[in-house]
Amino acid sequence: MARWRLKPLDIPLAVALSAAAAIPWMLPEEPGATAVVTYPGGEIRVGLDEERTLVLEGPVGETVVRIEGGRAWVESSDCPQKLCVKMGGIDKAGEAVWCVPNGVGVRIEGEGGVDAVTR
């Protein structure tokens, strides 16, 4: 079995990539204002202060997105693995959940910019 030896650029590479990966954690946290729900037919914007249930049609069936109490989550979906459901709720700007098989995505946007006007 060959013995592995650390080479001079290994650590700098690991540190640089980890730092790049962690950049979003260093940014100030922004509270979410709007849930943007994308699906094969288009896009629906729902304020996080609203209470709504969206039933969206996609290639594998229905995906149900619920917005309530300042959070958004996928309530149920007809996809095989139900990852989108397991991903849980999101409430901060930049967070997202999605159901790849059914083409449904939910992301949270913060205040400001065009989003605040369209609300």
Next chain:
Amino acid sequence: MPSPVRRVVERYRGIGLLALALALYVLEGLLPRPVPWMRLGLSNIVVLVVLVRQGPLPALRLSLVRTVLGSLFLGNLLTPIIFMNLAGSVASWGAMSALLPLYPRRVSLVGVSLTGAAFHAAAQWATAILVLLPGLAWGLLPLVLLPSLAAGVVVGLITAAVVPQEPDLRVQPG
């Protein structure tokens, strides 16, 4: 080894390596994982070996065939997941090939592997966003990239252990 046998071994080595990569890819795809898009990337062991021993082009060929056939076996071929996987494979290959001139003097297999893993994850994530989420959901980046770096280190260590002899330009004592 008699030369006819050697010739057969040489000729079918590529297929053997492909079979190995595919087996690892599919087996890993069947294992339970905390979240399905997080894989250790065991088949990348074979891609790494081919990359350092045969060069970038054979590695790209192996990586693409592995991804397409592996997705076929796992049932992802005709879903958007195939685009995420292909983007990951190509980005990972590109990053690792770019580091190849630095191997093995300045970068070890672990360094090559972790870079490939990070680019794989980043490309997969970017493709998911392009396909599904037009806005940039940056909040997920650390959760996707940091575990992939760890997976890259593990794969790199395994590869370093199985590559028979790491080319070493220093004179070995003894």
